[in-house]
Amino acid sequence: MNQNWLVKLGTFFIKLFLFLHFPIKKLIKSTIFEQFCGGETIQECKQTIEQLQLGKIGTILDYSVEGEENEKSFQTTKHEILKTIQKAHENQSIPFAVFKMTGIFQAELLEEFQTESGLSEENEGAFQHSKDILLEICQLAHELNVRLFIDAEESWIQGTIDTLTYEMMARFNQKEAIIFNTFQMYRMDMLDNLKQAIAVAKEQHYFLGVKLVRGAYLEKERQRAHEEEYSEPLHKIKSDTDRDFNEGMLACLAAIECVNFCIGTHNEYSCRLLTEEMAKQQIPHNHHNIYFAQLLGMSDNISYNLAAAGYNVAKYVPYGPVESVMPYLFRRAEENSSIAGQTSREYTLLLNEVKRRKNA
Numbered sequence: 001m002n003q004n005w006l007v008k009l010g011t012f013f014i015k016l017f018l019f020l021h022f023p024i025k026k027l028i029k030s031t032i033f034e035q036f037c038g039g040e041t042i043q044e045c046k047q048t049i050e051q052l053q054l055g056k057i058g059t060i061l062d063y064s065v066e067g068e069e070n071e072k073s074f075q076t077t078k079h080e081i082l083k084t085i086q087k088a089h090e091n092q093s094i095p096f097a098v099f100k101m102t103g104i105f106q107a108e109l110l111e112e113f114q115t116e117s118g119l120s121e122e123n124e125g126a127f128q129h130s131k132d133i134l135l136e137i138c139q140l141a142h143e144l145n146v147r148l149f150i151d152a153e154e155s156w157i158q159g160t161i162d163t164l165t166y167e168m169m170a171r172f173n174q175k176e177a178i179i180f181n182t183f184q185m186y187r188m189d190m191l192d193n194l195k196q197a198i199a200v201a202k203e204q205h206y207f208l209g210v211k212l213v214r215g216a217y218l219e220k221e222r223q224r225a226h227e228e229e230y231s232e233p234l235h236k237i238k239s240d241t242d243r244d245f246n247e248g249m250l251a252c253l254a255a256i257e258c259v260n261f262c263i264g265t266h267n268e269y270s271c272r273l274l275t276e277e278m279a280k281q282q283i284p285h286n287h288h289n290i291y292f293a294q295l296l297g298m299s300d301n302i303s304y305n306l307a308a309a310g311y312n313v314a315k316y317v318p319y320g321p322v323e324s325v326m327p328y329l330f331r332r333a334e335e336n337s338s339i340a341g342q343t344s345r346e347y348t349l350l351l352n353e354v355k356r357r358k359n360a
């Protein structure tokens with residue numbers, strides 16, 4: 001994955017072979033799938049959960065089937081999410097559950113809802129049906145006292161996701177933060193949105209659940225803005241994203257009495273900055289309201305060291321049938337392939353460590 005050309009060629013051929021129904025499942029399962037996923041079912045993730053637990057790292061089971069949009073897949077996803085909530089309730093090493101709205105809503109409806117004209121009458125029934133599923137999921141999380149992340153997605157549907165999530169938060173976060181919204185700090189408007197959300201939660205006396213990330217859909221966002229000729233909602237340069245991420249993190253820390261937050265990042269500087277600020281303010285490492293999270297297969301150096309130092313750490317552990325988690329795996333492959341990507345950084349760290357041991 002350190003080689004850009006190989007990732008491009010590899011993803012092209014995997015897509016082609018899957019389309020042609022070539023028997024490559026075994027090959028995928030023993031390579032890229034094994035690196036980034038826990039298994040095809042919750043049961044198959046058992047070993048990963050236990051292994052992470054040995055390093056004092058929690059697991060966040062992430063049913064990562066994407067791109068299927070029919071009633072059958074919505075029902076399957078709903079049942080799977082309910083199972084992960086139940087599993088988190090039973091297992092101390094699973095501190096959160098997570099899901100994506102597009103797993104239970106048609107993306108088209110989420111998009112239509114946030115347009116100026118709003119939802120058409122003929123789509124209201126289908127939207128309400130998905131909203132009932134959402135309510136059922138949040139209700140179970142609330143009943144079982146399991147904290148629930150709602151992932152952030154593309155900007156053209158995120159407005160609807162925010163609206164729905166705040167509605168759930170106002171309802172279920174009265175005593176503590178159960179429902180968490182995700183804030184993508186690569187968006188120019190997101191730092192203000194976050195500050196506003198903190199103010200509203202204070203004013204309306206509920207707890208704000210925050211997952212802070214930089215954002216995973218950079219290329220897709222830019223391409224769409226270019227094709228449809230509107231101005232990009234994202235920062236132009238990475239350092240602006242970094243600045244807003246760190247500032248957002250500090251804003252959450254400053255409101256820790258009513259904000260429960262998790263930084264989902266592989267960025268060493270952001271993680272270090274948060275630990276330093278916590279030390280300055282004499283906040284205990286394992287404060288209930290502060291979590292660090294990384295993705296399985298990435299940045300173990302950060303996860304294991306933070307956990308060993310007593311901070312709350314968890315890993316997203318994606319799972320699902322091999323063919324259905326491919327969009328997730330392609331995103332990881334692309335994210336890790338660039339020159340500044342995570343794999344290069346980790347590869348260099350590993351090489352240095354090998355050298356150090358040889359010379360020791």
Ligand SMILES: Cc1cc2nc3c(=O)[nH]c(=O)nc-3n(C[C@H](O)[C@H](O)[C@H](O)COP(=O)(O)OP(=O)(O)OC[C@H]3O[C@@H](n4cnc5c(N)ncnc54)[C@H](O)[C@@H]3O)c2cc1C
Nearest residue numbers: 151152213214215216236237238241264265266267293294
């Ligand atoms: C636990 C966890 C949960 C996550 N949940 C979500 C989620 O719900 N929704 C979601 O969208 N993503 C999610 N992500 C992915 C996340 O948004 C990032 O894509 C990924 O973590 C890489 O960013 P980083 O903070 O680790 O670090 P870095 O490697 O330091 O930053 C890379 C990121 O910086 C930003 N960036 C890069 N170049 C530029 C540029 N030129 N201009 C502006 N910004 C730039 C992009 O967001 C890019 O992903 C999650 C990640 C984790 C670890």
